[in-house]
Amino acid sequence: MEHNSAPMNQRLWTPWFTFGVILIAIGAVLIVYRFIAGLGAVTNLSDGYPWGIWIAFDVVTGVALAAGGFTMAALVYVFNRGEYSPLVRPALLTALLGYAIAATAIVIDVGRWWQIYNPVLPQYWQGNSPLFEVSICVMIYITILIIEFVPVVSEKYKDSKKPFLRSLSNKLGPLVNKYLMVFIILGIVISTLHQSSLGAVMIAAVERIHSLWWSPFLPLMFLISAIAVGFAVVTVESYVAARSFKRPVEKDMLARLAGIIPYVLGIYLVVKLFDLIFYGKIPLIFADWWGLMYIIEMSLLVFIPFFMLLKKSVRFDIGKLLNVSIMMIAGIILNRLNTYLFTYQPRPGETYFPTLVEVLVTAALIALLFVGYKVLASFFPVMSVSTEEK
Amino acid sequence: MSVNRRTFLKATAAGVGGGMLATQQATAARPRKALDTDISMLNDCTKCIGCRACQSRCKETHGLERSGTDPRFDMPVDLSGRTLTLIKMHKQDDFFTFVKKQCLHCGDPSCVSVCPVSAFEKLDNGVVSYNKNACIGCRYCMIACPWDAPTFEYDKALPVIQKCDFCKEARLAHGLDPACASACPAGAIKYGKRGDLIREAHARIRENPEKYNDHVYGEHELGGTSVLVLAPKEVRFEDLGYKLYGDTPPFRLQEDIQHGIFKYFIPPVALYAVLGFIAYANRRKDNDATKKDDKKG
Ligand code: SF4
Ligand code: SF4
Numbered sequence: 030m031e032h033n034s035a036p037m038n039q040r041l042w043t044p045w046f047t048f049g050v051i052l053i054a055i056g057a058v059l060i061v062y063r064f065i066a067g068l069g070a071v072t073n074l075s076d077g078y079p080w081g082i083w084i085a086f087d088v089v090t091g092v093a094l095a096a097g098g099f100t101m102a103a104l105v106y107v108f109n110r111g112e113y114s115p116l117v118r119p120a121l122l123t124a125l126l127g128y129a130i131a132a133t134a135i136v137i138d139v140g141r142w143w144q145i146y147n148p149v150l151p152q153y154w155q156g157n158s159p160l161f162e163v164s165i166c167v168m169i170y171i172t173i174l175i176i177e178f179v180p181v182v183s184e185k186y187k188d189s190k191k192p193f194l195r196s197l198s199n200k201l202g203p204l205v206n207k208y209l210m211v212f213i214i215l216g217i218v219i220s221t222l223h224q225s226s227l228g229a230v231m232i233a234a235v236e237r238i239h240s241l242w243w244s245p246f247l248p249l250m251f252l253i254s255a256i257a258v259g260f261a262v263v264t265v266e267s268y269v270a271a272r273s274f275k276r277p278v279e280k281d282m283l284a285r286l287a288g289i290i291p292y293v294l295g296i297y298l299v300v301k302l303f304d305l306i307f308y309g310k311i312p313l314i315f316a317d318w319w320g321l322m323y324i325i326e327m328s329l330l331v332f333i334p335f336f337m338l339l340k341k342s343v344r345f346d347i348g349k350l351l352n353v354s355i356m357m358i359a360g361i362i363l364n365r366l367n368t369y370l371f372t373y374q375p376r377p378g379e380t381y382f383p384t385l386v387e388v389l390v391t392a393a394l395i396a397l398l399f400v401g402y403k404v405l406a407s408f409f410p411v412m413s414v415s416t417e418e419k
Numbered sequence: 420m421s422v423n424r425r426t427f428l429k430a431t432a433a434g435v436g437g438g439m440l441a442t443q444q445a446t447a448a449r450p451r452k453a454l455d456t457d458i459s460m461l462n463d464c465t466k467c468i469g470c471r472a473c474q475s476r477c478k479e480t481h482g483l484e485r486s487g488t489d490p491r492f493d494m495p496v497d498l499s500g501r502t503l504t505l506i507k508m509h510k511q512d513d514f515f516t517f518v519k520k521q522c523l524h525c526g527d528p529s530c531v532s533v534c535p536v537s538a539f540e541k542l543d544n545g546v547v548s549y550n551k552n553a554c555i556g557c558r559y560c561m562i563a564c565p566w567d568a569p570t571f572e573y574d575k576a577l578p579v580i581q582k583c584d585f586c587k588e589a590r591l592a593h594g595l596d597p598a599c600a601s602a603c604p605a606g607a608i609k610y611g612k613r614g615d616l617i618r619e620a621h622a623r624i625r626e627n628p629e630k631y632n633d634h635v636y637g638e639h640e641l642g643g644t645s646v647l648v649l650a651p652k653e654v655r656f657e658d659l660g661y662k663l664y665g666d667t668p669p670f671r672l673q674e675d676i677q678h679g680i681f682k683y684f685i686p687p688v689a690l691y692a693v694l695g696f697i698a699y700a701n702r703r704k705d706n707d708a709t710k711k712d713d714k715k716g
Contacts, residue, residue, distance in 0.1 A: 064576070065576060066576060067572075067573060067574055067575050067576040067578060068571075068573050068578070069573030069574045069575075070574075072573075074573060075573065076497070076498065076499055076500075076561065076567070076570045076571060076573075077567075079558035079559075079561040079562055079571065080558065080562065103694070106698060107694050107697050107698045107701070108697065108701065109698070109701035109702070109704075109705065138557075139555050139556045139557050140554075140555075140556020140557075140558065140571060140572075140578045140579075140580075141551070141554050141555050141556035141577070141578065141579070142555070142556070143577075144552070144553075144554070144555050144556075145555055147536045147553055147554075147555050148535055148536055148555070152537075153536040153537050153538075153553050154537070155534060155535055155536060155537045156677075156678075156681070157532045157533075157670075157674045157677065157678075158532065158533050158534060158535040158559070158677075159533075159673065159677055160533065160535040160557060160559050161535035161536070162677070162681070163535075164535055210695075210698060214691055214694045214695050214698065215691065217690075217694055218687050218690050218691050218694070221690065222680065222681075222687060225680065226677070226680075229673055229676055229677055229680075230559070232669065232670075232672055232673035232676060233529060233532070233533055233562075233563045233668075233669050233670035233672075233673040234562050234563060234669075235669040235672075236565060236662070236669065237562065245672060245676060248676060248680065376497070376567040377660070378497075
């Protein structure tokens with residue numbers, strides 16, 4: 030199937046866009062204030078709760094939700110499912126923005142941010158720390174995402190009136206395209222590594238998090254769930270983008286894509302069940318309210334989507350497909366928050382509830398995703414258009 | 420039905436570490452335990468009179484600000500960026516116990532394992548030291564420390580991680596004992612070599628079995644610690660905030676898994692090779708197909 034991508038060139042300042050820009054502006058002011066006044070002045074973080082929503086949601090959940098970038102690349106380029114190629118660039122853009130946001134959140138949250146580059150200095154390397162691995166991989170992966178985006182930018186300027194831009198685009202674009210596979214595969218490897226390392230981070234915290242969420246298999250669980258939800262995010266993203274740019278939704282393509290999800294969820298379910306049975310955790314499900322929380326999370330993330338998406342009638346009904354995708358996204362958000370925040374046992378007597386500033390900064394970062402997407406997809410050939418239309 | 424998740428987990432962690440990852444464990448580096456020659460501190464709760472002289476002297480030595488709600492007084496409720504050690508009072512029926520909180524200078528420290536930038540280091544003399552020039556302030560050490568020892572200066576724009584440094588620079592470097600040990604008027608804090616202090620602790624228990632809880636806390640906990648604690652007979656260590664742990668710190672399992680994923684970089688490189696091969700094979704198939712089509716056309 031032939032497809033081309035084109036800039037959307039549409040009116041930017043819709044009411045939602047304006048709202049997003051306002052949120053970002055508020056967030057920017059608060060972030061400046063955070064750097065002047067310190068973390069204690071703007072957050073409810075404490076010695077009992079060193080990590081709040083900025084880490085648990087913006088970074089950990091954000092990275093999981095941005096997994097669509099590498100799964101789509103793997104599907105199309107490695108497993109040669111060219112029929113999904115119209116979804117690759119949008120997924121790439123989402124991943125790029127998602128990681129940019131996670132990285133921003135890290136810089137805001139980290140206390141000694143002016144030394145944030147320390148993990149790359151050889152004298153400070155620390156191969157035992159999953160967080161070291163995450164920080165290195167995230168840096169490399171963002172670079173790779175930018176490289177993968179070069180062809181998109183150069184496509185726009187290849188016939189530009191400005192000679193410099195034109196010649197640069199004509200040189201850089203083909204060059205990157207030639208070696209694109211190298212970067213794409215590297216991106217996939219790096220992604221599997223840091224997605225799983227984000228799970229490994231909490232293994233040392235065995236005394237801190239609830240046993241239903243703690244497992245030696247956390248790395249595997251984090252990786253598989255991110256892959257599964259990656260497809261759900263691509264579905265929602267492509268629907269929202271199509272609506273926003275007033276274009277037809279790629280219903281059939283999304284339906285076929287959704288056919289993959291039950292397989293991934295099936296593997297996740299096996300790992301989860303093994304974890305429950307092998308370590309004798311089943312009684313914990315009936316022990317207290319956390320058991321109920323576990324059931325809710327598993328229902329949203331796995332049980333319901335698994336059985337729903339097995340049905341053709343659900344996959345080919347865009348409304349239902351969308352609902353299931355959103356359900357999965359809610360499920361993974363709950364899973365990451367449970368693992369990193371909700372079930373976390375601080376030193377006795379401490380509680381945490383995010384401040385308004387923490388919430389507003391998070392809102393600003395989410396707004397940045399939508400605003401950034403709209404701007405970049407408007408100016409660069411990201412969205413796919415069929416050849417006749419052009 | 421109630422299941423104690425802590426005990427359950429201890430069993431779990433041990434089982435997994437031994438079974439699934441036996442291969443990696445064989446290669447796990449630096450299994451350090453607390454050594455007899457490490458410098459050490461014996462905190463005897465039965466001797467402490469709760470005067471908090473150690474706490475004040477520590478603040479003075481490290482130039483730390485007062486903490487608590489009323490700025491005229493220093494009344495810390497727990498360890499914080501301004502309080503590296505403090506005395507907590509525990510009440511059980513009519514019996515008071517004073518217990519000292521601080522970094523225990525683990526033999527096999529979690530903070531050293533998890534810090535992404537090697538900001539923590541276990542020195543040869545046993546001290547676990549912190550290097551602010553390395554630290555990025557991610558606060559992972561605070562998550563991983565089994566004794567909630569590292570704290571963070573939330574009230575500063577340019578913060579550091581704070582924890583007991585054994586008075587390494589302020590006093591040990593000048594041949595002086597740690598501030599708290601020298602301040603204690605009741606002889607509740609004894610400074611010395613770990614081997615000697617462990618022997619002394621056992622001797623105290625032996626000589627006064629009716630007075631002491633028969634356990635030297637820190638002798639074996641998570642590989643042993645440099646700070647040792649003795650408690651009164653009637654009082655459980657858990658109630659004093661000293662959880663009873665096994666001998667192996669949980670981060671060992673984490674390291675094993677992490678090293679498994681990265682073993683000599685073989686798994687990532689192998690993954691790269693496999694993906695590359697699949698992609699290449701698929702391309703070839705495609706090209707052949709197009710060629711055939713061309714011929715037909
Ligand atoms: S008590 Fe905590 S901070 Fe101190 S050495 Fe052990 S792990 Fe590190
Ligand atoms: S806060 Fe500093 S010392 Fe603690 S783990 Fe992070 S970088 Fe290391």
